[in-house]
Amino acid sequence: MSLLLTGIAELTTNDPERRDGHTDPGDALLGIVRDAALVVSSAGEVEWVGPAAEAPAADDRRDLGGRAVIPGFVDSHTHLVFAGDRSAEFAARMTGTPYDGGGIAVSVAATRAASDDDLRALVASRVAEMRAQGTTTVEIKSGYGLTLDDELRSLRIARELTPHTTFLGAHVVPREYATRRAAYVDLVTGPMLDAVVADGPTALAESIDVFCEPHSAHAFDGDEARAILEAGRAAGLSLRVHGNQLGHGPGVRLACELGARSVDHCTFLADADVEALAAARGTTVATLLPGVEFSTRSPYPDARALIDAGVDVALASDCNPGTCYSSSIPFAIALAVREMGMTPAEALHAATAVSARSLGLDRRVAPGQPAELAVIDAPSHLHLAYRAGVPIVRALDV
Amino acid sequence: MSLLLTGIAELTTNDPERRDGHTDPGDALLGIVRDAALVVSSAGEVEWVGPAAEAPAADDRRDLGGRAVIPGFVDSHTHLVFAGDRSAEFAARMTGTPYDGGGIAVSVAATRAASDDDLRALVASRVAEMRAQGTTTVEIKSGYGLTLDDELRSLRIARELTPHTTFLGAHVVPREYATRRAAYVDLVTGPMLDAVVADGPTALAESIDVFCEPHSAHAFDGDEARAILEAGRAAGLSLRVHGNQLGHGPGVRLACELGARSVDHCTFLADADVEALAAARGTTVATLLPGVEFSTRSPYPDARALIDAGVDVALASDCNPGTCYSSSIPFAIALAVREMGMTPAEALHAATAVSARSLGLDRRVAPGQPAELAVIDAPSHLHLAYRAGVPIVRALDV
Numbered sequence: 001m002s003l004l005l006t007g008i009a010e011l012t013t014n015d016p017e018r019r020d021g022h023t024d025p026g027d028a029l030l031g032i033v034r035d036a037a038l039v040v041s042s043a044g045e046v047e048w049v050g051p052a053a054e055a056p057a058a059d060d061r062r063d064l065g066g067r068a069v070i071p072g073f074v075d076s077h078t079h080l081v082f083a084g085d086r087s088a089e090f091a092a093r094m095t096g097t098p099y100d101g102g103g104i105a106v107s108v109a110a111t112r113a114a115s116d117d118d119l120r121a122l123v124a125s126r127v128a129e130m131r132a133q134g135t136t137t138v139e140i141k142s143g144y145g146l147t148l149d150d151e152l153r154s155l156r157i158a159r160e161l162t163p164h165t166t167f168l169g170a171h172v173v174p175r176e177y178a179t180r181r182a183a184y185v186d187l188v189t190g191p192m193l194d195a196v197v198a199d200g201p202t203a204l205a206e207s208i209d210v211f212c213e214p215h216s217a218h219a220f221d222g223d224e225a226r227a228i229l230e231a232g233r234a235a236g237l238s239l240r241v242h243g244n245q246l247g248h249g250p251g252v253r254l255a256c257e258l259g260a261r262s263v264d265h266c267t268f269l270a271d272a273d274v275e276a277l278a279a280a281r282g283t284t285v286a287t288l289l290p291g292v293e294f295s296t297r298s299p300y301p302d303a304r305a306l307i308d309a310g311v312d313v314a315l316a317s318d319c320n321p322g323t324c325y326s327s328s329i330p331f332a333i334a335l336a337v338r339e340m341g342m343t344p345a346e347a348l349h350a351a352t353a354v355s356a357r358s359l360g361l362d363r364r365v366a367p368g369q370p371a372e373l374a375v376i377d378a379p380s381h382l383h384l385a386y387r388a389g390v391p392i393v394r395a396l397d398v
Numbered sequence: 399m400s401l402l403l404t405g406i407a408e409l410t411t412n413d414p415e416r417r418d419g420h421t422d423p424g425d426a427l428l429g430i431v432r433d434a435a436l437v438v439s440s441a442g443e444v445e446w447v448g449p450a451a452e453a454p455a456a457d458d459r460r461d462l463g464g465r466a467v468i469p470g471f472v473d474s475h476t477h478l479v480f481a482g483d484r485s486a487e488f489a490a491r492m493t494g495t496p497y498d499g500g501g502i503a504v505s506v507a508a509t510r511a512a513s514d515d516d517l518r519a520l521v522a523s524r525v526a527e528m529r530a531q532g533t534t535t536v537e538i539k540s541g542y543g544l545t546l547d548d549e550l551r552s553l554r555i556a557r558e559l560t561p562h563t564t565f566l567g568a569h570v571v572p573r574e575y576a577t578r579r580a581a582y583v584d585l586v587t588g589p590m591l592d593a594v595v596a597d598g599p600t601a602l603a604e605s606i607d608v609f610c611e612p613h614s615a616h617a618f619d620g621d622e623a624r625a626i627l628e629a630g631r632a633a634g635l636s637l638r639v640h641g642n643q644l645g646h647g648p649g650v651r652l653a654c655e656l657g658a659r660s661v662d663h664c665t666f667l668a669d670a671d672v673e674a675l676a677a678a679r680g681t682t683v684a685t686l687l688p689g690v691e692f693s694t695r696s697p698y699p700d701a702r703a704l705i706d707a708g709v710d711v712a713l714a715s716d717c718n719p720g721t722c723y724s725s726s727i728p729f730a731i732a733l734a735v736r737e738m739g740m741t742p743a744e745a746l747h748a749a750t751a752v753s754a755r756s757l758g759l760d761r762r763v764a765p766g767q768p769a770e771l772a773v774i775d776a777p778s779h780l781h782l783a784y785r786a787g788v789p790i791v792r793a794l795d796v
Contacts, residue, residue: 026489087780091424091742094735094783129788294736294786331787337492338692344489382485385492388692389729390527391789 002047003040003398004058009379010068011036013049013365014353026345030381031364038069040371040398049365068380070348071363072136072372072395073329076164076355077240077264077287079171079320080126081154082144083119084110086321090295099296100246101216103322104144104172111144111154120157126319127161130327134374134393139164139316139359141209143171148192155196155204163206164359166240167196170210170228172218185224189231201236206359207261208232209240212251222250229258238360244268245292256280262287262314262358267301277311285358286311288350289318290335291326303350304341314354315347334388344385371398400445401438401796402456407777408466409434411447411763412751424743428779429762436467438769438796447763466774466781468746469761470534470793471727474753475638475662475685477566477718478524479552480542481517482508484719488693497694498644499614501720502542502570509542509552518555524717525559528725532772532791537562537714537757539607541569546590553594553602562757564638565594565603568626570616583622587629599634604757605659606630607638610649620648627656636758642666643690654678660685660712660756665699675709683756684709686748687716688733689724701748702739712753713745732786742783769796 011033018031037055039048048056089103111119123140130138140162142154151169158165169188177184196205210228213219219242220228229239238261243251245265255263256276264287266273277286286306293300306313315336319327326332329351336347356363363372373396376383383392409431416429435453437446446454487501509517521538528536538560540552549567556563567586575582594603608626611617617640618626627637636659641649643663653661654674662685664671675684684704691698704711713734717725724730727749734745754761761770771794774781781790 085777087776087778087784090784091780095741133788291786294732295784297736325781325785326787327785328787334692334787338695343493378485379483380485382489383723386485386488386693387723387725388689389724389726389732389787390531 001042001059004055004061005038005040005064005069006052006055006061007063007065007067008036008038008052008069009066010034010381011038011049011365012068012070012348012381014071014349015364015366026343029345029349038365044371044398046365046367046369046371048367064375066379068376068378069396070374070376070381071352071365072374073134073351074137074355074359074361074363075130075135075317075319075329076139076262076314076358077289077316077318078138078140079143079318080123080140081119081142081158082107082111082321083114083122084321089322090325093296099323101172101211101213101218104218105175107144107321108146108174112147112150116153116157120160123157123161126327131395133328133330133391134395135329136372136374136395137164137356137359137361138162139166141166141168143168146171146174148187148195151192152195152204159204165205166207166209167193167205167232167237168209170220170225172211181224185227189228193231193235197235197237205237207240208237209242211242212249212254213242213246214249215246222254225251225254229254229260233258240264244273252276256284260284261360264316265289265292267293267298269301274306274309274311277306278309281310281312285314285354287314287316287355287358288336288340289316289324289332290340291324291332292318294335295324295326300339302341303336307342307346312354312357313350314358315350316355330384330393331389334385337385344382348381348384373398399440399457402453402459403436403438403462403467404450404453404459405461405463405465406434406436406450406467407464408432408779409436409447409763410466410468410746410779412469412747413762413764424741427743427747436763442769442796444763444765444767444769446765462773464777466776466778467794468772468774468779469750469763470770470772471532471749472535472753472757472759472761473528473533473715473717473727474537474660474712474756475687475714475716476536476538477541477716478521478538479517479540479556480505480509480719481512481520482719487720488723491694497721499570499609499611499616502616503573505542505719506544506572510545510548514551514555518558521555521559524725529793531726531728531789532793533727534770534772534793535562535754535757535759536560537564539564539566541566544569544572546585546593549590550593550602557602561604563603564605564607565591565630565635566607568608568618568623570609579622583625587626591629591633595633595635603635605638606635607640609640610647610652611640611644612647613644620652623649624652627652627658631656638662642671650674654682658682659758662714663687663690665691665696667699672704672707672709675704676707679708679710683712683752685712685714685753685756686734686738687714687722687730688738689722689730690716691737692733693722693724698733698737700739701734705740705744710752710755711748712756713748714753728782728791729787732783735783742780746779746782771796
């Protein structure tokens with residue numbers, strides 16, 4: 001049965017072909033259609049998009065009552081496969097204990113100790129929580145296993161919920177390898193990676209990622225990160241990088257040099273980093289994760305400067321138990337507008353079109369595309385930031 | 399039928415009698431009971447509170463599955479009676495247009511133009527949205543009518559939803575009085591106030607409030623505010639004040655001098671203001687509204703310094719269409735922890751026990767008190783700030 005959706009006060013299409021005719025630059029960027037309608041096929045694809053007055057007939061019809069419809073959020077950076085509770089670490093950090101990545105070991109211990117079923121239930125509940133907040137596509141990283149078996153288990157559970165899985169054996173050096181760092185890099189680039197791609201390069205993981213951070217004793221320096229990324233690339237995985245989160249470092253330039261799809265955090269950038277990102281436009285996206293700066297009381301990256309320099313900027317949640325246990329993309333959008341100089345339209349575009357591109361996806365609302373949509377209990381996308389903290393957006397079940 | 403609630407991993411009672419025996423100061427402040435149970439009477443009152451192992455029998459039983467239970471949030475500062483959409487003003491402010499209170503006139507025009515039924519439906523939907531986020535008690539101000547009839551209508555509609563109504567005829571000087579300010583003050587303190595108390599001092603409004611702000615041409619200076627508050631007090635209303643929001647001014651000291659229940663905003667405080675608030679402890683609460691600082695990109699007040707000086711600090715949303723269209727108390731708590739130096743326990747206490755006191759209420763979870771409760775989809779109150787932006791708390795229907 002095809003379904004006609006009407007009563008759409010504002011439809012964000014992200015379709016460049018709908019940019020013309022707008023006086024507002026935000027409306028142009030989002031390819032907005034007002035008083036819109038949408039036909040979804042029985043196969044769940046968009047069949048028709050346009051003004052309600054021109055809508056064709058369909059088998060069924062639903063009136064959205066003057067709400068705004070947007071592409072579902074694409075959360076391109078999450079760490080959902082973990083067990084355990086680190087709320088006390090958060091509370092301690094808010095009274096002055098600095099973050100250095102060391103707390104990851106707590107999640108590693110709890111994750112290793114969890115049963116498959118418990119871990120699966122935790123990840124599924126987090127994905128459901130995200131969908132209830134408008135996220136229809138999610139990337140999930142491993143990285144709290146850090147043994148061959150536990151990394152594989154993490155990826156298998158993640159893959160049950162999304163095709164966009166990322167092997168992050170190089171999240172931190174686990175405690176048992178603290179004095180044998182090179183041996184752990186050998187494990188990640190050797191047996192672990194071999195096992196990840198054993199059934200084909202993307203059978204279990206779409207990408208490989210590394211926490212490149214010379215400012216943390218637990219993370220990886222530039223040479224280690226390069227070895228890990230080059231091994232992943234050789235094995236057929238696309239590349240993602242955690243770069244420049246805690247201080248200046250080589251992560252961003254390394255990601256650009258190696259053609260990573262995304263370099264994430266970008267909190268501390270030198271001019272050369274911004275130039276590298278601008279030159280990598282179309283290949284490497286800078287994914288900003290303002291929930292992390294909120295939850296670690298760090299300075300926010302200057303998204304305005306990045307956009308003005310020509311950098312592709314995406315937004316994602318980084319939902320994880322240590323530095324940001326927020327799964328809310330609307331919250332990330334509100335922070336991007338308040339703290340990072342993005343307009344509401346740029347922030348929404350970053351959390352849909354650009355984050356999608358960093359996963360190799362197209363998220364235009366246009367004929368032939370999957371109907372991955374979200375609906376806002378408000379007449380425009382401006383309310384995502386205007387109504388900060390209020391749960392007004394949810395995935396649209398069609 | 400009495401109801402036994404079990405499976406409460408952590409119960410915040412706000413009961414001073416439960417402070418002993420805790421090593422954590424936050425747990426002591428909140429009077430926390432772990433592995434708790436609660437009996438609610440058929441009349442909706444708390445009958446029994448204590449450790450689950452000691453719980454008495456009841457007619458019915460519900461297991462909350464290891465969640466945390468807290469007193470429902472008391473949102474002691476809201477402006478819910480309005481029509482119209484000011485999201486574009488928000489978007490403009492985020493790109494640099496400063497806030498001076500002038501936009502209130504937009505809401506006044508839309509509110510005056512709305513039908514009773516439309517206005518009633520808008521207010522009811524906002525109260526329901528708050529309840530879905532854990533707020534069980536709400537104060538509602540008039541202030542977008544600014545004619546005798548429209549202020550009365552606003553209070554009548556608000557009173558249908560809460561006993562905690564506040565007459566805010568002195569929100570701003572309406573445009574039609576811009577060159578006759580004294581005449582408007584006379585209207586507020588004369589015919590408007592007379593009509594508000596015509597059926598008895600608290601028949602329609604519990605309190606009177608004034609936007610005391612010399613930095614806004616639209617608001618009221620110290621002398622005008624004093625005249626309005628003294629008239630309200632003489633008519634039998636309790637006092638609330640919008641003070642020191644946009645800059646230094648007389649609002650806070652005036653509120654303390656006149657024994658107001660609350661002075662709200664307190665964004666710009668001189669040492670003398672802090673001293674006056676500390677001296678007024680037990681009478682006048684400083685109600686901080688960090689959603690406003692978020693949504694106007696203003697500096698946050700220093701809650702840490704206020705608490706350390708001995709000031710009673712409450713948190714509320716200020717939900718309103720101009721400076722903060724967020725109805726989320728969890729969001730205010732997350733901001734209080736991130737930006738204002740409050741601990742998670744202090745922030746929760748401020749949004750329940752202290753905000754309740756500013757409305758003359760007791761919100762301990764103790765025998766004889768109304769069972770106004772909220773439940774968190776998490777094992778502790780720490781998650782309110784830890785999971786910023788995620789809707790994990792809701793009012794508990796018993």
